[in-house]
Amino acid sequence: MAEYKKTLNLPKTKFPMKANLAQREPETLKRWEQMDLYGKLCAQGRGRPKFILHDGPPYANGEIHIGHAVNKILKDIIVKSKWLSGFDAPYVPGWDCHGLPIELQVEKKVGKVGRKVDAKGFRDACRDYAARQVKKQSKDFQRLGVLGDWKDPYLTMDYQFEADIIRAFGKVVSNGHVDQGCKPVYWCTDCQSALAEAEVEYADRTSPAIDVRFRVLEPEALLSRCHHVEGKTGSGEISVVIWTTTPWTLPANQAVAVNPEFEYALVQCRQDGHDERLLLASAMLKDSMGRYGIDDYQVVAYCPGQALEGMKLAHPFYQREVPVILGEHVTQEAGTGAVHTAPGHGQEDYVVGSRYGLPVDNPVGADGRFLEGTELFAGESVFTANDKVIETLQARGALVHHQAVTHSYPHCWRHKQTPIIFRATPQWFISMAKNSLRQTAMAAVDKVEWMPDWGKARIQGMVENRPDWCVSRQRTWGVPITLFVHKQTGALHPRTPELVEQVAQAVEKQGIDAWFELRTEDLLGDEAADYDKISDTLDVWFDSGVTYEAVLRRREGLTFPADLYLEGSDQHRGWFQSSLLTSCANYGHAPYNAVLTHGFTVDKDGKKMSKSEGNVVAPQDVTKTYGADILRLWVAATDYRTEMRVSDEIIKRIADAYRRIRNTAKYLLSNLSDFDPQQHLLEPGAMLPLDRWAVATAYRLQQQVLAAYERYEFHTLYHRIHNFCSVEMGGFYLDIIKDRQYTMPQDSAGRRSAQTAIYHIVSAMACWLAPVLSFTADEIWRYLPGERKESVLLAEWYTQLFDLDEQEEMNFAFWQQVIEVRDAFLKEMEKLRNQEQAGSSLAVDADLYCGQEIYQQLQKLGDELRFILISASARVLRDTDKTPGAVHYTLSTNDELWISLRPSPHRKCERCWHFREDVGTDATHPDLCGRCVQNIDGAGEARCYA
C-alpha cells in the first residue's frame, strides 16, 4: 500500500521551514552588496516619478538603540514600498557629526583644548572619533536591512557639507535675519557655552525661596499716591517686598516690576517691637503674611500698580537706586506681586528692562562664577552664592523670609545634573521678527501635511511662541560663524556675502580648520585692523537644520522640498523646526511637503525604557537571537503613532506570527515544485472557480495592502496578511486543494489550475512582504519558479491578480455562503469527534437539508461539495426531507440548513483516504476508489469547480 504514495504529487521544496535568520540574513546582505542592489534600483529608477524621503541625521555617538531602529526601519519600509510602487525613491542616510557630546568624549581621551592638545589637534581627534562612530552605526543600520546609499552617506562634517552650512548661514545673514545682541541665553556652566532651547531639559530642583525688602527711598512720594484707610499713614520704614528663587541674581538687580493692573497694599507690621510698612499686591497679602508668620498687621493704604511706576528703591545690599517699573508678566500665582528684575538673567526681565532702558548687567562669568570686581561675591559660584546672598540680606535686615522650594528647573541635557542659568552675553541670533520670519514660518507650516494631524498644532504653538534662535556657541568642534564685525561700530563687513563665499571655498578644500587658521588680513588686507574675526561656532541644530541644502539641493537626483521627513515626535522642537526656520529664511517655504512622526518606544507596561529599570530591548539582541526581519515585523505590526511597546513576550509573539507567514509561503512554494509558469500557467477563464476565488481574494487583499502602504499604516497591513495566511489560506483554500494537488495527475487541468492560483498568490505575497520582511521576501522570491528579477526589491507590485466578477455564477457571495456551510459542517464534525465517532472528516458522510435558496446554490457544486467539506460524501437535500436528528443552522443570509453526519460505512481508499463505496471495484487495484484508479491508469478525473 505504501507504493501508492509514490503515485501522489506531494509537496516538495528546499525552502527551509526554519528561518535561521540570524545566520541567513548576513548572507543575503552580502549578496545584495555584491549585486549592488541599491545601485541597480537607482539605475532602474531613472525617469520614474520621484519620492524623496530625507533622512534626519542621528548623532554620531554611541550604540544605536531601539528608537534608532524604529526610525530607520519605518523609513526603509516607506522607501521600499515606494520603489515597488514604481517611484524613484533614493535614500541617502546621514549623520550629525559636530557638537558638544563628541567634544566631551574626546576630552576624556586627549584632555581639554589648550592643555595637551591645541584646537586643531582637538578637532582632528573629534573628526576621527565621529568617523568611527559613523562606521559602527552604519554597520548596525545596514544589518537591519535598511537599504540606501551607505557607500556615500552625508556627514555634516564632510568638507563640502561644512562649506554648505557656512553658505547657508551666510545667506540667512544676507537675507537680514541675523542679529547680534547681548541677550540672556540659556547657559550651561559645564559646557561653558550657550545652549539652544532644544538642549534644555526640565527636572525638579530645590532652591531657596526668599522674600526681600527693597526700601522705598522717598516715602512721601509714595504716600501721596496712595488711598489711605481712614487717613492712616502708619509708621516705620517702607519697603517693597519681592520674592525670588534665584537669590544669586540679586547682584544684577536693576529694578522691581509691578503689574499696572494690580492693587497694592501698604501694610503696617509690628514685629519684635519695631514698626515697618511693607508694600505688596493686595491679592498676595494673606499668603505672604502667612508665609512670614506675621499675624499682627493692618493695611493702612492702597495704591494701584500703575501709580508706582518710577518710584525709587534702594538695592538691598549695593549702593544703588533701582526704579519700580511696570510689567504685564507679573502674576499673582506666587510671590508678592512685585518682581525682582535682572535683565542680564532672564528673558522677560530683558524684554521689560529694554523698554525702560535698564542696563543689561551680567556679573557672572562663563564658568558660573561672579566676575572679579563683583562686590561681596567675586569668584563665588552662583549656586553656592545663594547662601552668601541670603546671609548678606539677613545682615542688612533686608530678608523678610527664607524657605526651600522644589520646582521644575531647566538643566543641561548633556550634563543632566547641571542647572542652567540665564546669562546675558554677546551672541548671534536668528531673529524671529526681522523680515517677518515668524509669519513666513507660520504660513509655511500651514501648507505642510502633518501626520498625525496634531503635529501641526504642536509646531504652530512652538513657532508662534519661540524666542529668537541663539545660533552661536563658544565651542571648538563646530562649524564657525564666518563673519567679520567692525571693531568700533559692530557692523558686519560690507562685503560679507562675498567673504562668506571665499571662506566656504576654502572650507570645501580643508574643512573648518580653514577658518580657524585664517588670519584676518588674509581676507581683509588693509582693513584687517578695523575688524574682529568671530570665533564662535554655530549651534549644531543649525548644521542639521540645513541638511536639505547640502543633500537635497546639492546631490543629483534629489528634490527640494522633500516629499517626507519622518522622525520621532520630539523633533517638532528639534529638526523639523530648525529645518523649517532656515528654509523659510532662505527660501520662504518649508523644506518638506509632509511630516510624519512616530512615538517613543516603551516597555510592556508603557513605561519608559531605562538601564536602571532593566527594561531595555536592544535591537542588536533581537537581531542576534531572532533576526532583523522579526524586529522589522514588530515595527510594522505596531501602531507607531503613539507609544510603541516592546518586551520579550511581544517579540516572541511576533516571531510566532512570522513563522506562520513563512510556513504559508513555504507550503505555497512546495506545491510549485513541478510548475513552470511558461508552460503550465492557465488563463483565468480556464481555472476552476475555487482557484479563481483564491486569486481574487488575494487581489482584494492586495488593494488593501497597497492602500495601507500608501497611508503608512503598516500595522493594518500586517494583520491583513497574517489573517490571510491563517484564515483564507490555511483554514480554507490550502486545506481543500490538497486533495487535488496530491491525487490528480501531475499535468491535469485541475492540478495546474490550483498551481496557477498558488503561483499568482505567492508571487504577489513576496511583494507585499518585501518592504517589511525584506530578507524573507527575497528568499521566497528566489524559490519562485520562472524568470524574474534578481531580487524582489527590484520588482513592482504583482500585476497578474484578478478580481471575481459579481456576475459570475460562483461569485464572492456564493463562496461566502459555502464557507458558512463549511463552518456549520465543522461544528458538527467536532461533536462527532468529542463522541469519539470520528477522527478525520474524510470518514464522514454528510447530509445537508437545505432551504430553497441555499439548495440551489449548493447544487451548483454537484458532487464536488465533498471536496470543500473534505468529507467522504456530501449530499444536498431538501429541508422537507430532513431527518429528526439533523441539527439546525441559520446562515448570515438567513438561509436555513439542517446537517446530519454519520461515520461512513465504506472502506478507505488507500491512496486518497476518502471513504468511498467504490473502493475495491477495480480488480487490479483492490484498495483504491474509482477516482484514484482513473487518476493512475485512466484519463484522470474531471474537476469543474473545486
Added chain:
RNA sequence: GACCUAUAGCUCAACUGGUUAGAGCAUUGCGCUGAUAACGCAAGGGUUGCGGGUUCGACUCCCGCUAGGUACACCA
C-alpha cells in the same frame, strides 16, 4: 497648566454614537500524521482604565479622576 494614549494574556479592529464589542496570535481540549520543531477543528477569555453626564441608545461625545507618555513654560 498643554497635548497624546488607555478595548481579551499579546498585537490590532469596530464608518459620521446604533443589534449580543470583532480578528489573529497565545492558552486549553481534540483531530491528523502526505506542510510534521508543521497542519486542521473547537472552546474558554472583555463591567472597552475609573467615576459622573448628554442621549431612546456611548468603545465612540462632554466633564472629572488615575496611570503612562511627550513636548513646552516669563514660576521671577
